Amino acid sequence: MIDEILAYNKRFVEEKAYEKYAASKYPNKKIAILTCMDTRLVELLPAALGLKNGDVKIIKNAGGVVTNPFGSVIRSLLVAIIELGVEEIMVIGHTDCGVQHIDSEMMIEHMKKRGISQESIDLMKYCGIDFEKWLAGFDTVEQSVKDTVDTIRNHPLMPADVRIGGYVINTVTGELKEICR
Numbered sequence: 532m533i534d535e536i537l538a539y540n541k542r543f544v545e546e547k548a549y550e551k552y553a554a555s556k557y558p559n560k561k562i563a564i565l566t567c568m569d570t571r572l573v574e575l576l577p578a579a580l581g582l583k584n585g586d587v588k589i590i591k592n593a594g595g596v597v598t599n600p601f602g603s604v605i606r607s608l609l610v611a612i613i614e615l616g617v618e619e620i621m622v623i624g625h626t627d628c629g630v631q632h633i634d635s636e637m638m639i640e641h642m643k644k645r646g647i648s649q650e651s652i653d654l655m656k657y658c659g660i661d662f663e664k665w666l667a668g669f670d671t672v673e674q675s676v677k678d679t680v681d682t683i684r685n686h687p688l689m690p691a692d693v694r695i696g697g698y699v700i701n702t703v704t705g706e707l708k709e710i711c712r
Contacts, residue, residue, distance in 0.1 A: 553585075554584045554585025555585060556615060557615050557616050558585070558586060558587050558588050558611070558615065558617060559585050559587075560582075560586045561616055561617055561618040562587045562618070562619045562620070562621060563587065563588040563589075563590065563607075563608055563611040563612070563617045563620050563621070564576075564587050564588070564589045564590070564620075564621045564623055565591075565592075565595050565597075565604060565620065565621070565622045565623070565679065565683075566589065566590070566591055566595040566623040566624075566625070566700075567591060567593065567594055567623075567624065567628060567630070568591040568592055568593055569625055569628065569629065571625070571702045572591075572625060572700070572702070575700075575702065575705050576589075576623065576700060576705075578705065579700065579705030579707065588607075588611045588615065588617060590604055590607045590608065592604060593629075593630050594624070594628060594630035594631075594668070594669065594675060595622060595624055595625075595676075595679065596630075596678075596679050597682045597683060600682060600686060605683070605686055608620060608689075609688055609689075612689075612693055613690075617693075618692075618693060618694065619693065619695070619696075620683060620693060620694070620695045620696070621696055621697075622679045622680050622683070622695070622696070622697045622698065623676075623697075623698045623699070623700050623707070624672040624673070624675055624676040624679075624697070624698070624699045624700075624710075625699060625701070625702050626672065626699065626700070626701050626702050627702055628672050630668045630669065630675075631668050631669055631670070631675075632668050632669075632670070633666065633667060633668030634667075634668070635662070635663040635664070635665075635666035635667040638666045639652060639662070639663075639666070672699050673699060673710050676697035676698065676710045676711070677697055677710060677711050679697065680695055680696070680697040680710075680711055694712075695712075696711065696712040697709075697711040697712070698710055
């Protein structure tokens, strides 16, 4: 599959198909979106929000959550705000999220079946990581969005003038429902 992608990319460059995607590194709409890596959102989310290349910064991870207040999500948001002109943040969860109800113990068992040793799992715990909490899912997408908004809003390095809101997008219709602002 990767070979097919690489072959496509070669044709894409040769045909200069990239020209229609030219944009600045500074987001036109001054918005950063934190959302889930769900495959259904790749085209649906930008289409449902009327976004085109260059409009926003999009940060994606499993669940669209902040798992560490000093991890890559907050770092990315701070870079977007401080260096790239972002003024607003949208946290967008979605219906039927695969992270919802993930059981960390079950995930650890699946890791072991995939060849991850108990020693490696113990090492994570030894390094001070609450492994079960880090792997765990959430009960409701609405509460997850609220919790993520609160974490971002209350971060000690987050400028007070940044507007932060939480939303849930329907993965079938693209309808956006406001959760908190």
